[in-house]
Amino acid sequence: MNQRLELLAAYPFERLARLKAGITPPALLAHIAMSIGEPKHAPPQFVIEALRRELGKLDSYPVTAGLPEMRAACAAWLERRFNVRLNPEGMVLPVNGTREALFSFVQAMVSTTHTVRQPVVAMPNPFYQIYEGAALLAGAEPVFLNTTAGNRFQPDLDAVPVDVWKRCEVLFLCTPGNPTGSVLSLEFMRHALALADKHDFVIASDECYAELYRDEHAPPPSLLQAAAANGHDAFQRCVVFHSLSKRSSVPGLRSGFVAGDPALIKPYLLYRTYHGSAMPVPTQLASIAAWNDDAHAAVNRALYREKYARVLPILQPVLDVVEPDGAFYLWPDIQRDDEAFTRDLYATQNLTILPGSYLARDTRAGNPGRHRVRISLVAPVDECVQAAQRIRTFLESP
Numbered sequence: 001m002n003q004r005l006e007l008l009a010a011y012p013f014e015r016l017a018r019l020k021a022g023i024t025p026p027a028l029l030a031h032i033a034m035s036i037g038e039p040k041h042a043p044p045q046f047v048i049e050a051l052r053r054e055l056g057k058l059d060s061y062p063v064t065a066g067l068p069e070m071r072a073a074c075a076a077w078l079e080r081r082f083n084v085r086l087n088p089e090g091m092v093l094p095v096n097g098t099r100e101a102l103f104s105f106v107q108a109m110v111s112t113t114h115t116v117r118q119p120v121v122a123m124p125n126p127f128y129q130i131y132e133g134a135a136l137l138a139g140a141e142p143v144f145l146n147t148t149a150g151n152r153f154q155p156d157l158d159a160v161p162v163d164v165w166k167r168c169e170v171l172f173l174c175t176p177g178n179p180t181g182s183v184l185s186l187e188f189m190r191h192a193l194a195l196a197d198k199h200d201f202v203i204a205s206d207e208c209y210a211e212l213y214r215d216e217h218a219p220p221p222s223l224l225q226a227a228a229a230n231g232h233d234a235f236q237r238c239v240v241f242h243s244l245s246k247r248s249s250v251p252g253l254r255s256g257f258v259a260g261d262p263a264l265i266k267p268y269l270l271y272r273t274y275h276g277s278a279m280p281v282p283t284q285l286a287s288i289a290a291w292n293d294d295a296h297a298a299v300n301r302a303l304y305r306e307k308y309a310r311v312l313p314i315l316q317p318v319l320d321v322v323e324p325d326g327a328f329y330l331w332p333d334i335q336r337d338d339e340a341f342t343r344d345l346y347a348t349q350n351l352t353i354l355p356g357s358y359l360a361r362d363t364r365a366g367n368p369g370r371h372r373v374r375i376s377l378v379a380p381v382d383e384c385v386q387a388a389q390r391i392r393t394f395l396e397s398p
């Protein structure tokens with residue numbers, strides 16, 4: 001067996017289930033789940049219809065590179081959204097959701113010839129758990145870059161020792177961030193890219209929340225824009241990950257794409273061909289419809305904004321919590337043990353959230369998720385309001 005499997009930590013939801021085991025919450029309150037990051041808004045009808053219409057195309061094997069029309073729709077969206085031009089031939093690849101892509105990309109990128117110096121995959125801390133698993137299974141050392149209120153939830157790249165940069169092969173960025181909601185600026189990403197040039201590593205920018213942001217006039221930038229601004233005309237060293245799961249509320253469609261440096265996309269495509277991860281043709285055709293339409297994404301965004309507007313006035317008098325720049329989480333500082341908080345909230349209010357420490361790792365500077373919890377605003381507006389009221393009751397009770 002692959003011994004590296006033993007390195008994998010229990011997934012946060014497994015730990016959460018253990019934390020809740022044996023507790024009987026009040027039966028009079030219906031359960032509200034705010035622990036998972038699964039969008040719950042109704043999927044756009046036109047995407048469902050496109051999928052239905054195309055089901056007859058299940059009769060043939062899809063190719064790993066995807067349909068030219070799919071790649072073109074992704075490239076066209078990138079151009080509309082970020083004002084960058086990518087050649088759909090060689091710079092864009094469909095993936096079955098970004099989760100599998102974030103994992104498999106690292107398997108394809110991390111070198112296998114090292115004997116003395118273990119490669120590093122650097123990532124923000126807290127982080128989307130796949131980054132760490134991908135690094136460990138590729139034989140790399142995950143290095144955690146703490147994101148805290150003190151650094152506005154942005155990794156301090158200048159604090160990373162040169163020796164770590166020298167071993168670094170992949171740097172993960174996540175913008176807007178899960179769970180912090182922090183958006184990285186173009187300047188930040190340009191600096192990251194300058195470091196990548198200097199120390200010869202690749203940047204994997206997880207931008208799956210790029211369409212969920214607070215300010216309609218300030219959409220989060222992409223690493224691709226930073227590459228263009230740094231004169232990387234072929235997006236050298238850069239790969240971005242985009243998804244329909246959050247943008248279009250279709251997490252079950254399993255549809256996303258990666259885009260960027262053709263010198264990285266080419267070996268990654270070879271890896272995927274062997275791995276066997278082609279996207280079914282009906283999924284691609286429904287995805288084209290979704291990527292071609294921006295109006296439904298704006299409606300989706302407005303729904304999240306409404307939730308923040310309704311929930312925050314209830315919570316802010318009792319909790320240190322702010323509206324994030326992007327994504328759909330609250331990441332409050334609860335100033336107490338996050339496991340006990342989560343457990344007691346469930347026990348008294350039948351409401352499930354996630355302890356922040358489950359999403360981060362211990363470092364010499366501590367666990368940056370400690371004393372924080374992640375609250376997902378994925379439920380319908382009324383349910384989110386009810387949940388906020390329950391949290392307030394919980395905090396106000398003696």
Ligand SMILES: Cc1ncc(COP(=O)(O)O)c(C=O)c1O
Nearest residue numbers: 037097098099128178208243245
């Ligand atoms: C930061 C981040 N990246 C990637 C994903 C994976 O999304 P998908 O595989 O649905 O594209 C998630 C899902 O929650 C996420 O939070």
